[in-house]
Amino acid sequence: xxxxxxxxxxxxxxxxxxxxxxxxxxxxxxxxxxxxxxxxxxxxxxxxxxxxxxxxxxxxxxxxxxxxxxxxxxxxxxxxxxxxxxxxxxxxxxxxxxxxxxxxxxxxxxxxxxxxxxxxxxxxxxxxxxxxxxxxxxxxxxxxxxxxxxxxxxxxxxxxxxxxxxxxxxxxxxxxxxxxxxxxxxxxxxxxxxxxxxxxxxxxxxxxxxxxxxxxxxxxxxxxxxxxxxxxxxxxxxxxxxxxxxxxxxxxxxxxxxxxxxxxxxxxxxxxxxxxxxxxxxxxxxxxxxxxxxxxxxxxxxxxxxxxxxxxxxxxxxxxxxxxxxxxxxxxxxxxxxxxxxxxxxxxxxxxxxxxxxxxxxxxxxxxxxxxxxxxxxxxxx
Numbered sequence: 001x002x003x004x005x006x007x008x009x010x011x012x013x014x015x016x017x018x019x020x021x022x023x024x025x026x027x028x029x030x031x032x033x034x035x036x037x038x039x040x041x042x043x044x045x046x047x048x049x050x051x052x053x054x055x056x057x058x059x060x061x062x063x064x065x066x067x068x069x070x071x072x073x074x075x076x077x078x079x080x081x082x083x084x085x086x087x088x089x090x091x092x093x094x095x096x097x098x099x100x101x102x103x104x105x106x107x108x109x110x111x112x113x114x115x116x117x118x119x120x121x122x123x124x125x126x127x128x129x130x131x132x133x134x135x136x137x138x139x140x141x142x143x144x145x146x147x148x149x150x151x152x153x154x155x156x157x158x159x160x161x162x163x164x165x166x167x168x169x170x171x172x173x174x175x176x177x178x179x180x181x182x183x184x185x186x187x188x189x190x191x192x193x194x195x196x197x198x199x200x201x202x203x204x205x206x207x208x209x210x211x212x213x214x215x216x217x218x219x220x221x222x223x224x225x226x227x228x229x230x231x232x233x234x235x236x237x238x239x240x241x242x243x244x245x246x247x248x249x250x251x252x253x254x255x256x257x258x259x260x261x262x263x264x265x266x267x268x269x270x271x272x273x274x275x276x277x278x279x280x281x282x283x284x285x286x287x288x289x290x291x292x293x294x295x296x297x298x299x300x301x302x303x304x305x306x307x308x309x310x311x312x313x314x315x316x317x318x319x320x321x322x323x324x325x326x327x328x329x330x331x332x333x334x335x336x337x338x339x340x341x342x343x344x345x346x347x348x349x350x351x352x353x354x355x356x357x358x359x360x361x362x363x364x365x366x367x368x369x370x371x372x373x374x375x376x377x378x379x380x381x382x
Contacts, residue, residue: 016055017145017223021065023119025136026085029072031125040072040082042121042136047098047143049109050091055145058092069136072124082124090118092143095226099142106141110148144222149187149201150343152227154257156248157241159233160278162186163326165202168336190336198339201227221264229342230273232257232316236285236292236323250277250288251295252306259312266313272346275318276335281325289323296321319345 029039045067059065070086073079098106098116107116118141122134153161169188186202203223224230234254240247248256254275261268275296277289295302299315320338324331 016059019055019059019065019143020140021062021067021090021143022138022140023088023090024066024068024138025119025121026069026071027135028122028124028133029082029085030074030133031127031129031131032075032077032080033131035075035077035080036127037075037080037131038082038126039075039124039131039133041084041124042072042133043069043085043087044117044121045069045088045090045119047092047096047109047116047118048089049094049096049112049114051094051112053091053093055093055143058090058143067119069119069121072121072133075125075131085121087121089115093145095146095148097144097146099144101140146226147187147201147203147223148226149199150228151198151200151231151339152224152229153200153202153233154224154230154261155233156235156239156253156257159235159239159253160326161202161233164233164276164278164324165200167326167329167332168339169200190339192336192340196340198343200231200339221260221268224261224268225265228271228346229339230268230271231339232273232275232318233278234275236277236279236288237282249305250292251299251302254296254316255299255303255306255312256310258316259310262312262314269312269314269316272342273316273318274335274338274342275316275321276331277321277323278326280323280330281328285323293321 023045025044026042028042031037031039067088067090069088072085073082075082092109094109094112094114096109098108098118100106106118108114109116119139120137122136123129125131125133153165155161165186165188169190188200188202190198190200192198201223232254234250234257236250238247238249239253258269277292279285280289296318303311319342322331322335322338324335326332
């Protein structure tokens with residue numbers, strides 16, 4: 001088990017989801033005091049989201065991780081107004097959060113061609129600066145990648161998430177019969193008959209204590225924040241990481257997964273969730289599934305099976321519970337239909353909420369515009 005764990009961290013190192021870089025805007029150009037000429041402004045540094053870009057590619061291409069924009073041109077007799085320095089566009093993946101050295105989020109790049117200014121060029125020399133140029137802004141920033149997907153798979157290692165992803169989508173994840181198969185996030189797409197597409201992210205397996213950064217820790221949990229819904233995947237026969245760790249039933253596994261999400265960020269529990277109970281092809285799986293359904297319908301009657309510090313404040317309420325087998329294909333079509341139905345319901349609720357908000361704003365606007373002339377006439381009459 002120790003050997004497997006070492007392989008895990010070494011291989012995961014090939015996938016980068018956080019990068020620290022230095023950026024500096026270009027210096028302004030010199031002014032021309034005798035003729036009142038102004039120097040050109042220094043170039044700016046921008047981050048630009050590109051679909052096929054990765055942080056690893058960025059690091060490999062620019063190992064110094066240093067990005068400096070061009071300087072503004074000096075003012076001269078033939079061109080009293082100096083030209084602006086060349087901007088520096090840094091290509092970054094979609095799904096980047098930009099964080100400064102103080103931990104403040106500067107912005108996010110959530111779709112292709114999104115841009116964000118990270119270092120402004122200095123002003124050129126003018127009368128107000130005694131014709132001396134200003135230096136460009138410089139700072140160290142962190143590029144933090146969080147995958148954007150419709151659905152995020154949540155489960156302990158060896159729950160069959162990779163196999164399930166290969167069944168429901170066009171992804172080709174690496175699959176093997178040992179814990180920690182998924183060494184980096186894997187994205188797949190479910191394509192329906194009417195060509196609607198839903199993206200599914202298989203994220204590195206959680207272990208108990210992930211909220212404290214054990215195992216994949218925050219490398220896993222932060223990616224869940226960018227998914228619209230969660231799909232819990234549990235092995236019907238339960239889970240045991242190694243001979244040194246305690247065996248957990250399917251019910252205990254769900255409770256522990258919920259606790260890990262709660263301890264990392266409570267808001268994750270408010271996301272709509274579905275449950276896929278995998279490996280229904282195993283012997284005695286139907287009986288175990290009935291037992292699990294009874295436990296999920298009356299969770300409080302079975303929480304005593306776990307230590308108090310492992311019990312979440314609130315248990316997950318699943319919109320759909322689907323028994324599946326990634327090996328035989330049992331329940332896969334039903335699962336795909338439930339995922340779509342759940343996302344459609346969420347979209348409708350969000351649209352309704354948006355329209356209600358717009359209607360409320362319109363009513364408030366009408367009330368304000370109606371009351372203003374009324375108060376004017378009243379004061380005039382008095």
